[in-house]
Amino acid sequence: MTYFLQQLINGLQLGFVYALIALGYTMVYGIVRLINFAHGDVFMVGAYLGFFALTSWHLSFPIAILLAMVGCALLGMFIERVAYKPLRNAARISALITAIGVSLFLEYFTSLKFVFGPYFRAYPRPFAIKTYELGGVTISNIQIIVFGVAILLMLALTLFVNYTKTGLAMRAVSFDHSTARLMGINVDNIISLTFGIGAALAGAGGVLYGIAYPQIHPFMGIMPGLKAFVAAVLGGIGIIPGAMLGAVIMGVVEKLTEVYISSTLRDAAAFGILIIVLLVRPAGLLGKKEGEKV
Amino acid sequence: MKRFSSGIVALLILIACFVVVEVLILTGVINPYVQTILSYAGIVVISALGLNLIYGYTGQFSLGHAAFYGIGAYVSALITRAIPNIGFLVLPLGLIGGALSAGVIAFLIGLPILRLKSDYLGIATLGFGMIMNVLFKNSDKVIPVMGGAAGMRGIVKLTTFPWVFFLVVIACIVLRNLIFSGVGRALLSIREDELAAEAVGINTTRYKTLGFVIGCMFAGVAGGLYAHLYTYLNPDNFDFLKSIDVLLIVVIGGMGSISGTVLAGFGWAILLEGLRVVLPSAVQEWRMVVYPLLLIIFMLVRPYGAMGGTEFGFLKPTEYRRG
Numbered sequence: 001m002t003y004f005l006q007q008l009i010n011g012l013q014l015g016f017v018y019a020l021i022a023l024g025y026t027m028v029y030g031i032v033r034l035i036n037f038a039h040g041d042v043f044m045v046g047a048y049l050g051f052f053a054l055t056s057w058h059l060s061f062p063i064a065i066l067l068a069m070v071g072c073a074l075l076g077m078f079i080e081r082v083a084y085k086p087l088r089n090a091a092r093i094s095a096l097i098t099a100i101g102v103s104l105f106l107e108y109f110t111s112l113k114f115v116f117g118p119y120f121r122a123y124p125r126p127f128a129i130k131t132y133e134l135g136g137v138t139i140s141n142i143q144i145i146v147f148g149v150a151i152l153l154m155l156a157l158t159l160f161v162n163y164t165k166t167g168l169a170m171r172a173v174s175f176d177h178s179t180a181r182l183m184g185i186n187v188d189n190i191i192s193l194t195f196g197i198g199a200a201l202a203g204a205g206g207v208l209y210g211i212a213y214p215q216i217h218p219f220m221g222i223m224p225g226l227k228a229f230v231a232a233v234l235g236g237i238g239i240i241p242g243a244m245l246g247a248v249i250m251g252v253v254e255k256l257t258e259v260y261i262s263s264t265l266r267d268a269a270a271f272g273i274l275i276i277v278l279l280v281r282p283a284g285l286l287g288k289k290e291g292e293k294v
Numbered sequence: 295m296k297r298f299s300s301g302i303v304a305l306l307i308l309i310a311c312f313v314v315v316e317v318l319i320l321t322g323v324i325n326p327y328v329q330t331i332l333s334y335a336g337i338v339v340i341s342a343l344g345l346n347l348i349y350g351y352t353g354q355f356s357l358g359h360a361a362f363y364g365i366g367a368y369v370s371a372l373i374t375r376a377i378p379n380i381g382f383l384v385l386p387l388g389l390i391g392g393a394l395s396a397g398v399i400a401f402l403i404g405l406p407i408l409r410l411k412s413d414y415l416g417i418a419t420l421g422f423g424m425i426m427n428v429l430f431k432n433s434d435k436v437i438p439v440m441g442g443a444a445g446m447r448g449i450v451k452l453t454t455f456p457w458v459f460f461l462v463v464i465a466c467i468v469l470r471n472l473i474f475s476g477v478g479r480a481l482l483s484i485r486e487d488e489l490a491a492e493a494v495g496i497n498t499t500r501y502k503t504l505g506f507v508i509g510c511m512f513a514g515v516a517g518g519l520y521a522h523l524y525t526y527l528n529p530d531n532f533d534f535l536k537s538i539d540v541l542l543i544v545v546i547g548g549m550g551s552i553s554g555t556v557l558a559g560f561g562w563a564i565l566l567e568g569l570r571v572v573l574p575s576a577v578q579e580w581r582m583v584v585y586p587l588l589l590i591i592f593m594l595v596r597p598y599g600a601m602g603g604t605e606f607g608f609l610k611p612t613e614y615r616r617g
Contacts, residue, residue: 035413083590090597097545098593100538104586112579226420226534233417264443268428271421278418279406 002136007259008252013143013212015251016150020205021228022235022243023157024076024198030174030238031194033092037099038079040225041106042199046072046206047123047216048116054124061126065149068203076199077192085188111218123214146208153204154244157197161240170194174238223267227254230274236284245285249273312459319455329455330523335563336458337519340465342543342555344512349541350549351473352505353485354408355416358423359513359540364430364532365399366392366514367521368440371449374522375439385452389461389518396514397507404506408499423537430529445528453523461519465512466552470609472508473552481505485550546592547599552609554601 021043028036046068053064083102087095111118130141161167172180173190181187209224210216227250235246250270257269277285315332318324324332345359370392374384407418434442441447472478480501483491492498521527543562547554565588569581596602 033413035416083594086594087597093545093549094593094597097542098590100542101586101589101593105583105590108579108582108586112583118579226424230417230421233414237413264432265428268425271424274421275407275418275425278410278414278421282410282414 005137007255009137009139009143011252011255012248013146013251014255015248016146017205017209017212018224018228018231018251019244019247020150020153020201020208021224022232022247023154023240024202025229026232026235026237026240026243027170027194027198029232031170031191032084032088032095034084034095034099035229036084036195036198037096037225038083038102038106039198039202040221040223040228041103041110042072042076042079042221043202043206043209043225043228044216044218044221045075045106045110046199046203047210047220048110048206049203050207050210051121051123051216054126064126065204065207068207069200070203072203072206073196073200076195076202080192080195085191107218107221116218118218120215120217123210123216125211125214142212146212149204149208153201157201158240160197166190166193227270230271233284234274234277236287239284239286242284242286249285308463312456315455315459331563331567333453333455333458333519333523335560336455336462337453337516337523338540338543338563339462339556339559340519341513341516342540342547342559343465343469343552344509344516345540346509346544346547346550346552346555347469347472347481347512348506348509350544350551350555351478351485352481352502352509353488354502354506355412356419356506356509357416357534357537357541358419358421358426359510360532360534360536361423361426362396362400362510362513363517363520363536363540364426364527364529366396366517367527367532368430368433368446368517369395369514370518371446371521371527372437372439374450374452375448384450385457385518385522388452388522389515392518392521393511393514396517397511400507400510401503404503408502408506420534420537423534427529427533430532433529441527443529445526447526449521449525449527451522451525453519458519458523461515462556465515466556466609469512469552474610477501477504482550542589545599546589548601548604549599551599551601551605553604553606554599557600 021039024039024042025036028034028039049068049071050064053059053067054061059067079102083098084095087098110116125142127141131138132141132144161170169180169185169190170193172183172185173187173194177187180190209220228247231246231250232243233246234249235242235244237243250273253273254266254270258266261269281287315324319329341359341363344362345356348354348356348359366389370388373391374388377384377387403422407415407422410418430440431443433440434444439446473481480491480496483494483496484498484501484505488498517532520531539562543558544555546562547556547558566581566585569584570578573581573584
């Protein structure tokens with residue numbers, strides 16, 4: 001039982017990192033209906049920014065996270081402006097293809113030797129690892145930090161979206177672009193902001209991933225990116241609590257499969273759950289079924 | 295008379311292309327390396343034609359095409375390994391086996407998941423692709439010959455350029471005749487508006503499944519050719535990124551365009567290999583940096599792809615041609 005609880009906590013740790021990435025996917029999809037394939041690579045850039053902040057520039061851990069968030073936010077908004085905005089009125093598939101292009105570009109450009117380099121790097125631990133016992137279950141300070149930062153950011157996002165004027169504008173834009181524009185909302189700025197916030201969360205996720213699973217390389221974003229996206233779909237894409245729920249389920253299922261069944265089947269279990277959920281609830285766990293318009 | 299002559303012209307062009315390439319191969323101008331690239335380009339085209347049927351013509355967003363490509367590759371490799379050497383017939387038997395197995399699995403998986411719409415279908419097929427990839431990686435636990443994550447070795451080399459050329463032509467003809475038939479009209483109507491198609495009495499489930507199964511069979515054939523071209527299969531050759539490659543070709547060529555897919559498929563294979571030749575070895579690593587940039591620029595300039603739903607004249611039946 002304690003072993004199970006222990007693995008549950010490890011799964012939650014993974015789930016919270018996924019959640020930070022999934023939020024970016026879900027917000028962007030909710031607002032422009034685009035599967036932003038480059039999001040996983042923004043997460044990777046965030047991990048690297050944190051890495052350089054901690055090693056080369058000797059900054060403290062909170063500053064490193066902040067730096068990664070700001071850097072990724074700028075990157076996210078830049079990508080939106082250059083690659084997605086010109087295609088906003090084209091077929092959705094064109095924007096998806098440019099997203100794939102941006103993703104490939106980020107991966108291969110950052111693996112050039114003078115950028116990040118193609119090799120694995122060991123992530124620095126900004127502090128010594130301590131473990132605490134709680135009724136037979138051990139929990140490390142790294143895990144506490146991952147949970148703490150993730151919950152703090154998700155709480156901040158929820159408050160922002162639900163209780164500020166800008167948050168209201170975001171919800172309005174996600175509902176209907178042209179009506180929102182009629183109401184005097186600057187739709188372009190809101191979309192830009194959404195990309196920025198999503199990318200900032202992914203950047204924080206990257207640093208947390210770095211300290212929790214201490215190895216990074218330029219292609220590290222692909223799998224967590226896909227899983228986070230799947231988590232967003234699992235919870236109901238476009239719905240912020242859904243992304244968190246889906247990500248936590250994804251992380252826990254993955255960890256439990258790895259421990260109890262086989263580590264090679266870990267990815268199959270995660271995607272298997274997705275297919276089953278989609279068949280039963282096509283709009284995701286928290287999604288509402290949309291009626292067909294005739 | 296007009297229809298007859300146009301068909302003859304197309305045939306003559308095809309024969310001329312084939313003869314030119316064969317002569318170049320025999321005289322050694324096209325070395326085995328280039329020959330392999332050409333064959334690979336043809337294989338990619340066959341697979342992409344299948345996805346174009348699924349996505350471009352029927353409007354079913356699939357991100358799991360590489361899984362069917364992989365099924366075709368592994369099954370046909372297993373077949374050619376199992377049957378005795380009966381000369382000329384070995385490869386066709388392998389390919390038929392690969393196509394049928396891809397088709398059967400497409401049918402089984404298609405029945406439940408084709409109910410999903412647009413992006414959700416994409417995600418479900420992506421999930422299926424991921425699961426198949428994991429199964430390929432663990433295949434050695436059931437069939438040791440398949441090699442699991444280490445890959446399957448010792449497949450006989452049977453794929454030659456004439457075979458690929460012939461099958462690309464067959465694939466184009468089959469797809470063209472399908473698209474301009476009653477079935478094709480049903481598929482196009484589903485792409486344009488599924489509800490309206492249903493309302494005029496089209497059995498959408500049946501046609502969506504049919505399109506999906508045929509498209510996946512194309513992928514199965516392509517996989518079989520691939521297995522017998524490189525004689526080695528690795529699960530990584532059939533992962534999510536390979537599905538993306540095929541999707542790129544379909545969209546770059548123009549959705550719902552056979553000519554576009556053929557052009558984009560050859561263009562894609564030749565561009566990727568061409569950058570390898572053109573760029574000096576010192577900046578080789580820039581190849582994969584330049585490629586996505588070209589991709590982004592191309593999409594910004596031509597968001598509807600190279601051919602954007604149009605065709606070369608000879609691929610259309612007479613009544614669709616102008617003048």
